[in-house]
Amino acid sequence: MISADSSAIISLSMSCLSLVLNDLGKKVVIPPAVYDEVVSTPITSKRFSLGSMRINKLLDDGVLSVRTPEPDLTARILEGFNTAYSVKRQPMRIIHRGEAEALALAKHSDVEALLVDERTTRLIIENPRQLQELLSRQNNAHVQLDMDKVTEVRRMLPEVRILRSAEVAAVAYERGILSKYVSAGGGNMIDAVLSSLKLSGCSITWGEIDEYKKTFGE
Numbered sequence: 658m659i660s661a662d663s664s665a666i667i668s669l670s671m672s673c674l675s676l677v678l679n680d681l682g683k684k685v686v687i688p689p690a691v692y693d694e695v696v697s698t699p700i701t702s703k704r705f706s707l708g709s710m711r712i713n714k715l716l717d718d719g720v721l722s723v724r725t726p727e728p729d730l731t732a733r734i735l736e737g738f739n740t741a742y743s744v745k746r747q748p749m750r751i752i753h754r755g756e757a758e759a760l761a762l763a764k765h766s767d768v769e770a771l772l773v774d775e776r777t778t779r780l781i782i783e784n785p786r787q788l789q790e791l792l793s794r795q796n797n798a799h800v801q802l803d804m805d806k807v808t809e810v811r812r813m814l815p816e817v818r819i820l821r822s823a824e825v826a827a828v829a830y831e832r833g834i835l836s837k838y839v840s841a842g843g844g845n846m847i848d849a850v851l852s853s854l855k856l857s858g859c860s861i862t863w864g865e866i867d868e869y870k871k872t873f874g875e
Contacts, residue, residue: 659685659820660762663694663755664774664858666721668822670695670708671857672850673838677829679720680837685772686724688758726761730813734760737810738781742792743801749792752778763817770818772825776860779819781807823861826850827869847873 666687669675678685687695696709696716715721734757742749752760756778763771773779780788785807792800829835830847839846851859851866 658767659683659770659772660759660768661685661687661772662759663691665772665822666695666712668774668854668857668859670711672853674826675711675715677834680834681829685721686762687721688726688762689723690755690758692723694755724762726758730761731757734810737806741803741806744796744798751781760814763814770820772820774821774859782819822854822859823851826854
């Protein structure tokens with residue numbers, strides 16, 4: 658079972674790769690806030706309604722399911738992470754409710770990984786000091802980090818593997834699943850797929866895409 662936030666679900670949907678999750682044999686749970694972000698809200702928009710319908714079909718088919726996390730844990734994640742970083746003495750909003758709920762779902766014993774494309778969420782779990790440097794550059798000002806608050810939140814959460822849609826696509830490519838949906842026709846399939854995911858919001862660098870191409874010999 659994988660817990661997912663809206664960023665990765667949207668990236669896969671926009672790249673028409675949502676069904677890859679089913680072919681990999683992985684069930685994905687999303688919290689209510691993520692459901693609102695990827696289905697309820699965009700379905701009323703002409704621009705995003707088709708994508709929300711694709712995602713809704715995954716729910717109908719049982720590939721995705723909605724699970725409600727522990728409210729208190731969600732609140733503590735939001736409070737801790739969103740007061741851990743500050744610039745000019747003003748706290749910075751690091752994560753939103755959907756991301757916090759997806760993190761809270763990782764507490765469940767049957768959840769083995771967290772699927773998230775948003776770089777900020779990944780970094781606050783994997784490398785909070787690198788996130789501090791990134792935020793300082795983005796704000797052109799020194800960002801303060803209260804590491805005690807980050808550590809406190811991280812202690813509430815289990816050790817969980819963090820995945821991006823790029824890793825999902827790479828595994829699907831390696832297993833020959835992507836060819837069900839994409840015909841290279843002389844092009845570079847892994848390059849095209851990963852580039853599409855990047856342009857859809859996945860936080861993968863062009864250098865990482867080049868490394869994947871080398872790994873797969875394309």
